Amino acid sequence: MLPMTPSLFWRSPWLKPLNDVTAWNSLLQGANATWSLTEVRARVLRTVQECRDVVSLYLKPNRLFKGFSPGQHLALTLPCNGVLQSRSFSLSQAPDAGGVLRLTIKLKADGVVSQAIAKLKRGAVVILSQAAGEFTHAAPERGILLLSAGSGITPMVAMLQDWAKRDARPDVLMIHSCRDEAEWILREDLRTLVHQWPQLKIRPVFTGAEGRLDAERLQALAPDFALRDTLLCGPQDFMDWIAAFYRTHGLSRQLKQEHFQARRTEIRPDAERFAVHAPDGSTLFHALNGQPLLEAAEAGGLSPVHGCRRGICKTCTCRKLGGTVHNRLTDTLSGSGEEWIQLCVSTPVSDIHLEL
Ligand SMILES: Cc1cc2nc3c(=O)[nH]c(=O)nc-3n(C[C@H](O)[C@H](O)[C@H](O)COP(=O)(O)OP(=O)(O)OC[C@H]3O[C@@H](n4cnc5c(N)ncnc54)[C@H](O)[C@@H]3O)c2cc1C
Ligand code: FES
Incomplete structure (x- = not known):
């Protein structure tokens, strides 16, 4: 017989409900909604309207939050019409001594989570993931070019x-592109920064009056762009042409990008079609080879819980009971048996059985 380790001891059924984490969490949250043994929960300290449809949330997370590097993002989870939904948002201010986090969020007219965020009041509690992401630049030695939009x-x-x-x-x-001065998100923060740091050069491009930023304008505003490490974040079309521009100049290696939107998947016209079954054998939806299971489920009228849609946040993780999928992120094939998969980056190569 195996000796009983402390962790096995605490998992023993004889100790229920003492070892039931969910029960303890419910008990703790009855006393204080941010207390938890397992989850990063955060209280909304205040909300600030930044522009017409952009709001900043100031959040105080509980002690389980491990901190972040500037440029990273996290997943925010809250109930939307009775279902917990998550979305990724970047931390929009540097780590602060008081441990307060700020997220600055565009409120989309049809956005499930952002519309729920718009209704959040001071004192509300949300769930956060730990911070993640590689869009950071810790010790710049060369000049830096920041290219952002919206x-x-x-x-x-x-x-x-x-x-x-x-x-x-x-x-x-x-170089920041937005429609006009009124739509310039976090403009006051930049003003404060320029006041403290007069060498910081900020060049807005107001597309309403001047038209979109293009290659000619970019080179006029940043003639030494080839000598600078470049960080890029904005809408997909903005990012696409800039990435192509850097490729043309053989400079892709000095361009670091953060994608807020998942790229739409191109599917071959002759792609094979597979059935995705529930554990009881009924058909949940069909998916084409190359099509992420998340997109296929949504096309089939389902709404699986998801966050980043890019394989980062793990919110869409589901138990596959059988069948083989290809993980587009790691370019690997799964086994054919039971395992956890991420719906947003998994595409079928056979019929699938899924616990959704
Ligand atoms: C790493 C990262 C960092 C981010 N940081 C920020 C940030 O700092 N600030 C910010 O504002 N955003 C940020 N985002 C983007 C944000 O996560 C998304 O815009 C998110 O979708 C917003 O959630 P929502 O609930 O408002 O909209 P959603 O409900 O997710 O909808 C977003 C859009 O997708 C469309 N859509 C929804 N469902 C479907 C479907 N089934 N098929 C086709 N289209 C659909 C909707 O019409 C809508 O226009 C970040 C994203 C990532 C990945
Ligand atoms: S939605 Fe974030 S990993 Fe799938």
Whole structure:
């Protein structure tokens, strides 16, 4: 017989409900809604209307939050019409001594989570993931070019605030594109930064009056772009042409990108069609080879819980009971038996049985 380790001891059925984490969490949250043994829960300290349809949430997470590097993001989860939904948002200010986090969120007219966020009041409690992401630039030695548009400015402001605190501040040029001054998200933060850091160069491009940023304008505003590490974040079409521009100049390696939107999947016209079954054998939906199971489920009228749609947040993780999927992120094939898969990056290569 195996010796009983402390962790096995606590999992023993004889100790129920003492070892039932869910029961303990419910008990703790009865006393204080941010208390939890397992979850990062955060209280809304205040909400600030940044522009017409953009709001900042100031959040105080519980002690389980492990901190973040400027440029990273996290998943925020809250109930939307009775179902818990998650979405990814970048931290929009540098780590602050009081442990307060800020998320700056575009309220989409048809956005499930952002519309629920719009209704949040001071004192409300939300669930957060730990911070994640590689869109960081810790110790800049070369000049930096920040290229942002719309809400893509959020991770940039967190990084700028962090660099502003250093003794040796980097040489930073920021080009930010938005419709007009009224739609310039976090403009006041940038004003404060320029006040503290006069060498910081910020060049807005107001598309309403000047038209969209193009290659000619980019080179006029940043003639030394080839000598700078470049960080890029904004709407997909904005990011696509800039990535192509860097490719043409053989500079892709110095371009770091943060995608807020998942790219729409291109599916071959002759792609094979597979059935996705529930554990009882009934058909849930059909999916084409190359099509992420999340997109196929949505096309079939289902609404699986998801967050980033890019394989980062793990919110869409489901138990596969049988069948083989291809993980587009890791370019690997699953086994044919039971395992956890992420719906947003898994595409079928056979019929699938899924616990949805
Ligand atoms: C790493 C990362 C960081 C991010 N940081 C920020 C940030 O700092 N600030 C910010 O504002 N956003 C940020 N985003 C983007 C944000 O997560 C998304 O815009 C998110 O979808 C917003 O959630 P929502 O509930 O408002 O909209 P959703 O309900 O997710 O809808 C978003 C859009 O997708 C469309 N849509 C929804 N469902 C479907 C479907 N089944 N088929 C086709 N279209 C559909 C909707 O029409 C809507 O226009 C970030 C995203 C990532 C991945
Ligand atoms: S939705 Fe984030 S990993 Fe799938």
